[in-house]
Amino acid sequence: MGRLLIKNAKALVGTHPAGVERVAGAAMGHLPAVEDAWLLAEEGRITSFGTMAEWPGVSDWNGLEVIDATDRYVLPGWCDPHTHTVFAAPREEEFVMKIRGASYQDIAAAGGGILNSARKLRAMDEDDLFQQAEARLREMMRQGTVAVEIKSGYGLSFESELKMLRVARRLGEALPLQVRTTLLAAHALPEEYKHDREGYLRLITDELLPAVADEKLADFIDVFCETNYFTVAEMERVLEAGARFGLSGKVHVNQFTSLGAIQAAVKHGALSVDHLEVMEEADLFALDGAATIPTLLPSCSFFLRIPYAPARAIIDRGCAVALATDHNPGSTPSGNMNLVVSLACIQLRMLPAEAINASTLNAAAAMGLAHELGSITVGKRASLIITRPVPSLAYLPYSFGSDHIDTVIIDGKPERSGEALA
Ligand code: NIG
Ligand code: FE
DSSP states (O other): OOEEEEEEEEEEEOOOOTTOOOOOGGGGGOOOEEEEEEEEEETTEEEEEEEGGGOOOOSOOTTEEEEEOTTOEEEEOEEEOOOOOOOSOOOHHHHHHHHTTOOHHHHHHTTOHHHHHHHHHHTSOHHHHHHHHHHHHHHHHHTTEEEEEEEOOSOOSHHHHHHHHHHHHHHHHHSSSEEEEEEEEETSOOGGGTTOHHHHHHIIIIIIHHHHHHTTOOSEEEEBBSTTSBOHHHHHHHHHHHHHTTOEEEEEESSSOOOSHHHHHHHTTOSEEEEOOSOOHHHHHHHTTOSSEEEEOHHHHHHHTOOOOOHHHHHHTTOOOEEOOOOBTTTBOOOOHHHHHHHHHHTSOOOHHHHHHHHTHHHHHTTTOTTTSSSOOTTSBOOEEEEOSOSOSTHHHHSTTSOOEEEEEETTEEEEOOTTBO
């Protein structure tokens, strides 16, 4: 791996000091930056940066790649800590049913939804799944994503859950972006266990988890805790089993109903609680002082026409909010973090600085990667976005739907090259 110099940047954005691994509450509104700046990356890591006025120059130009970032911002690449991006087929027929008036729950009751995806995924072999997901991840990288969490949950059987996680691990090895994986076998009760919840839970805790741990296939454990899916008590049981194998929780909670799942997840030390569209006072209260990261998914609300998470109330009580796409065929067929940042500002009323912190440092924290990614800090991976010339940072979410990215750099290497690359 070589060396890369970025010079004349309008600003390096998100220059959080080493050791700051998340920002919470009022601090989320502060996005540290260095204006008129340079940055040097060596062997894939950020090794130094500063202002052009104090640029020490270059003693050895040999093999140095140079990017002139005049008028352009340099940001940490997006981290996406909640996706289901390994799946067998899109579900646009359900999209049309929704336009005609069906709800997510109506579709699931008619045999669609997660079970529909599971039928198709079970029939598909590992290589086909890999190729499809690879194409999706390449598109996400072009859109600035440098790290992604990928869940299982469309296998819903011993073999197919392992198949999904193996595909996710292979993606991490084959592609330059960082991949973290999550076992979400408790995503829906599969057809064969319709009358045997206990049997399926035992399959997860007694068979799948040991096999997943044996092959080191997962970093986290997830449960879809929701009416008609899994109860709070069942989620607790799966979280406890996961903990015995060293997996901390990242759980789907409060998407359609408030069941007390946040309180339980916090009690079990979950790393993140995700969705949070339906929040009662007690749910907000449960987040106070908790280390668990509320992870909001505004493009899911947009697509399903469900309420948006109360981001303001959550930030204003001092939490460290993260943002993610939730990329999946049923509720969010988009892996575009730029859209998430725009929706966070437009619909969640997050300030641009808050939305950027939530999609970089806090998003990295929500997948256990804040020591490596999420800010422009010496020692971290040089995984960066260089924008096109834009008038201000607020212009990025403001001018939604346009592509403002010129170059994406992952581990010091341009993955998408634009005009800035000389
Ligand atoms: O996060 N809510 C549960 N899981 C996904 C949707 C899965 C699907 O519909 O395929 C979500 O929205
Ligand atoms: Fe999800």
